[in-house]
Each structure stands twice: as structure tokens, then as C-alpha cells.
Amino acid sequence: MTQLDSPPDAVAVPESPKLGRRRDHTRDPEILEAAVDVLAEHGFEGMTIDMVAARAKAGKATIYRRWPSKADLVIDAVACMKAGEIDFDHLPDTGTLRGDLVAMIRPRSIEDGERKLRVMAGIFGMISASPELAEAAHAAIIEPRATVNRTFLRRAIERGEIRADCDVELLAVLTPAMVAYRVLIQKRPVDPEYLISLIDGVLLPAAGVGVSRASAR
Numbered sequence: 377m378t379q380l381d382s383p384p385d386a387v388a389v390p391e392s393p394k395l396g397r398r399r400d401h402t403r404d405p406e407i408l409e410a411a412v413d414v415l416a417e418h419g420f421e422g423m424t425i426d427m428v429a430a431r432a433k434a435g436k437a438t439i440y441r442r443w444p445s446k447a448d449l450v451i452d453a454v455a456c457m458k459a460g461e462i463d464f465d466h467l468p469d470t471g472t473l474r475g476d477l478v479a480m481i482r483p484r485s486i487e488d489g490e491r492k493l494r495v496m497a498g499i500f501g502m503i504s505a506s507p508e509l510a511e512a513a514h515a516a517i518i519e520p521r522a523t524v525n526r527t528f529l530r531r532a533i534e535r536g537e538i539r540a541d542c543d544v545e546l547l548a549v550l551t552p553a554m555v556a557y558r559v560l561i562q563k564r565p566v567d568p569e570y571l572i573s574l575i576d577g578v579l580l581p582a583a584g585v586g587v588s589r590a591s592a593r
Contacts, residue, residue, distance in 0.1 A: 411453035419498035455512040473532040
């Protein structure tokens with residue numbers, strides 16, 4: 377019997393393709409947070425997948441199925457770092473540039489900032505060789521604070537508190553850069569007194585605002 381003569385019920389039905397096991401991404405946030413913690417403590421060179429797995433209470437196989445290498449895990453971990461306690465929809469609005477800047481000084485935000493800088497120290501050697509990592513680090517570590525400063529500076533311009541032609545972009549990264557220098561190069565902690573000294577002694581004078589050292593804190 378030829379194929380054309382075959383009865384209808386003899387026609388072969390193609391088998392459905394077998395699907396692989398679906399990957400479970402519900403543990404991703406915990407694994408990425410653990411990776412950030414290990415990176416901040418040990419740096420990229422000292423960090424191992426074993427450390428991350430133990431911290432996240434996850435299997436190494438689970439991590440490797442999601443991230444083929446330690447570098448891949450680090451890039452995603454840095455990119456997913458939270459902005460800490462910064463609520464961009466409800467930033468302080470005290471009516472003055474100094475008041476807004478000082479209102480952002482909170483213990484939790486200081487701790488979060490120092491942790492992020494330790495992460496940056498841990499990946500410093502990789503940044504020059506990985507544009508993707510450099511972009512992720514800038515977006516997660518530097519840009520959130522610079523965004524806050526831009527907002528406050530633009531408000532000050534609208535109030536007439538500072539000149540409209542001041543360099544907002546330069547001023548926005550001034551204090552984050554000095555904090556990074558203190559933590560990464562000088563290996564010194566950041567406290568409220570230091571941050572206020574930057575506001576009163578560097579940022580406000582650079583923006584053209586005169587501040588008395590006896591200003592209330």
C-alpha cells in the first residue's frame with residue numbers, strides 16, 4: 377500500500393517537543409543580595425560561588441544554571457543593587473538647599489552608601505575591562521545620590537537661591553566623589569559630621585551660597 381492509500385487513522389501524529397525544566401527565578405533576589413554582601417566583604421578576587429551559595433542558602437548548581445560565571449553574577453548583582461532608603465517621589469523639601477541636603481543625612485543612608493562603595497572597591501580592577509560592569513556600577517552606586525543632588529540644586533535655582541548658570545552636573549557629583557575618595561582611598565568612615573562639613577564647606581560655597589559655620593545642625 378502506498379502512502380496515499382493509507383487509511384486516515386494510520387497517519388502519524390508528530391510528537392510534541394519535550395520541554396526542558398523551567399528555571400525557577402524566585403530565588404534570584406536572595407542570591408543577588410548575597411552576592412553583593414560577599415562582594416562588599418571580600419572583593420571580586422576573594423569572592424567565590426561557594427560563599428554566595430552558603431550566604432543565600434542555595435545550591436551551587438542553582439547559581440550556575442542562572443549565571444555561567446562569577447563575572448556574570450557580579451554584573452547582575454551590581455545592576456540590581458537597591459538605592460537604599462532614597463524615595464525619589466518623596467524627597468525632603470525644606471525650602472532651602474542646605475536644609476534639603478542635611479535632611480538626607482540618615483544613619484541607614486550612610487550605611488548603605490558605605491556598603492556600595494565597598495562593592496565598588498571590590499570590582500575596581502574589573503571596571504576598566506568591562507564597560508557593562510562600569511555602567512552598572514555607575515547607575516547603582518553614583519547616580520542615585522547625584523540624582524538627589526540635581527533635584528535639590530534645580531529647586532534652589534527655581535527659588536532664586538543660587539544662580540541659574542551654575543554647573544548643576546558638576547555640583548551634583550561633587551560630594552559623592554569626595555565621599556568615595558574618603559572611603560576608598562583614605563579608608564576612613566563617613567559620619568554625619570563629615571557630610572555636613574562637605575555641605576557647608578564645599579558644596580554650598582561652590583554653588584554660591586554663604587553659610588555660617590555656626591549654622592544650626
